[in-house]
Amino acid sequence: MxxxxxxxxxxxxxxxxxxxxxxxxxxxxxxxxxxxxxxxxxxxxxxxxxxxxxxxxxxxxxxxxxxxxxxxxxxxxxxxxxxxxxxxxxxxxxxxxxxxxxxxxxxxxxxxxxxxxxxxxxxxxxxxxxxxxxxxxxxxxxxxxxxxxxxxxxxxxxxxxxxxxxxxxxxxxxxxxxxxxxxxxxxxxxxxxxxxxxxxxxxxxxxxxxxxxxxxxxxxxxxxxGGACKVGVESTVVDGLCDPPLLLRPGGFTYEDIVTIGGPFWKDCKVENMKTIKANEKVRTPGMKYKHYAPSAKVVLLQPTKDDDALEKQKAFRDIFRRETVEIPNLQKIAVLTTKYLDGISPAVLDDSKKYELLVKTLGQNGEEIQANLFAALREVDEEDKVDLIFVEGIPEEDEGLAVMNRLRKAAANNCIDF
Missing domain, CATH: 3.90.870.10 (DHBP synthase)
Structure with missing residues (x-):
């Protein structure tokens, strides 16, 4: 037997x-x-x-x-x-x-x-x-x-x-x-x-x-x-069967698109904001209940809290970098995926970076580029570069940023740091 x-x-x-x-x-x-x-x-x-x-x-x-x-x-x-x-x-x-x-x-x-x-x-x-x-x-x-x-x-x-x-x-x-x-x-x-x-x-x-x-x-x-996908994140999911209507999952069309194009019924559209889902709880759309979009490597999401100059943001990141890297044993290879303030950051800014192999890659210069490149970049540093830790610089939650940050929070398992 x-x-x-x-x-x-x-x-x-x-x-x-x-x-x-x-x-x-x-x-x-x-x-x-x-x-x-x-x-x-x-x-x-x-x-x-x-x-x-x-x-x-x-x-x-x-x-x-x-x-x-x-x-x-x-x-x-x-x-x-x-x-x-x-x-x-x-x-x-x-x-x-x-x-x-x-x-x-x-x-x-x-x-x-x-x-x-x-x-x-x-x-x-x-x-x-x-x-x-x-x-x-x-x-x-x-x-x-x-x-x-x-x-x-x-x-x-x-x-x-x-x-x-x-x-x-x-x-x-x-x-x-x-x-x-x-x-x-x-x-x-x-x-x-x-x-x-x-x-x-x-x-x-x-x-x-x-x-x-x-x-x-x-x-x-x-x-x-058929080649590379142009949008790069999943579709926007909406529920127009309830009043007010709901945006259940941000995606290829922005919240602003839905409210502007949908007409009067959609002007008070709410955004589903369920942080946790119980094991026996039913969900109406994919991407809400289970772990999603996650590389094998640990992901740390840097959540933007205010506008600042690049030098101040890089100093703030240096402190985060030190704090996060000291907690991971046998750390050898780190990726930093940048959007705005950390784009072009020099490893020399990160005092402890000499201990590790450091890869700095940009996700893009605007919301559409960042959205289109997001999943491919996560896969590249995880599957090809085989890094142990990934820092991702987030973007404001407006326009494409709502979908981008939704995916990144799930990829990071809500391991998010205000930045």
Whole structure:
């Protein structure tokens, strides 16, 4: 009996797939302006891209397996939102807790109506019947794009959406991605795709196909490589089913975008600010409950508290550096990811830095750059440079800063120091 269990354990730890990476050309994929409503298929001019997409679409549509693919936010790990076993395989590949809900990605509102709500033949006046009016301004301007909305699950007599996708809750999260590879995959499979980030659970989200391969090699059959993700953090998640509405997760669109574009209903939008979640507590969107975005190395987040000149900030960092490094035994290699005041800081400023190998790298000069570079930088210093400690200089929580600081607090496990 013991030998049988040992053999079974060894087999379960072996690679299940010879993971393929197929390169695709996003620029070869074109959608018509009306496709977001009527679901018309894209025109794909590059034969290799078309063949790769058809292969991936067949896996999504006809099997229980998963595919990793680029979106404008991060790479997603997708399986059919309508198939319990596909959703189980997403959780299995990521080693993700199954009470963490998944976002369903659709290619059009027509697909939402047909595949999730089982309604066909709707004319143009009824096309938005399953989307409450509170969302209409937002989706008119921000879909396709990094905006996720909560909708009521279909009535109990309509058995389409897997309860494993919703974590058995009365709402589900849905969006139309703007990345042409993602939209084409969903359209060609004609299947709503449940897709969290394509990384091992708790790790920084992937913004390159190589990040996905690092985490999920052998666990999934196929990765579509469409290059680097432009936005660099996950989608913004909003709940317009309550009054006042809520921003549940900051992301690719800013809070300011939501309030400005959403119309009068969104002017009093609140920001979900749950610091801790109980073990048995249900959450309505990914990224709220469990450890997320964390490298193997310890992360220290420097929270900006006031404007100051670079020299004063560097002096303050020297004190923090001394205090934090003395507490870690066998410390050899340290990374400092900078944004504004610490950009270009000299190791000579840090008196004790001669004891360690010190890497100083900039995240960017503005919110969009910092957001786009964030996860890739965390992965680079952790997986390639193999540092023992990472200091990250934070930014003010406005515009892109709200999403950036949300991710960094989770990456640092709330190990934050005012700076």
């Amino acid at each position: 013991f030998i049988r269990r040992l053999i079974s354990s060894k087999m379960s730890s072996q690679a299940l797939f010879n993971t393929k990476i197929l390169k695709v050309k996003p620029e070869s994929i074109k959608f018509s302006p009306t496709s977001v409503f009527d679901g018309s298929l894209p025109v794909i001019s590059d034969p290799e891209t078309k063949q790769a997409l058809l292969e991936a679409a067949q896996i999504i549509r006809d099997t229980d397996e998963t595919v990793a693919f680029p979106t404008e936010t991060v790479y997603g790990l997708g399986g059919s939102s309508l198939n319990d076993q596909s959703v189980r395989n997403i959780y299995k590949a990521k080693n993700r807790p199954s009470d963490n809900p998944l976002i369903s990605h659709i290619s059009s509102i027509d697909q939402l109506n047909r595949k999730i709500y089982s309604e066909t033949g709707l004319d143009s006046s009824d096309i938005l019947k399953n989307i409450p009016p509170s969302y209409h301004n937002l989706i008119e301007k921000l879909w396709p794009g990094p905006l996720t909305i909560l909708l009521p699950v279909p009535p109990s007599n309509i058995h389409t959406l897997s309860k494993l996708t919703t974590a058995d809750q009365p709402t589900f999260a849905v969006r139309i991605p703007s990345d042409p590879v993602a939209r084409a995959l969903i359209a060609l499979s004609d299947t709503p795709i449940a897709a969290p980030s394509a990384n091992a659970s708790t790790r920084p989200s992937p913004t390159l196909a190589s990040h996905v391969y690092h985490d999920l090699q052998g666990k999934i059959p196929l990765i579509l490589d």
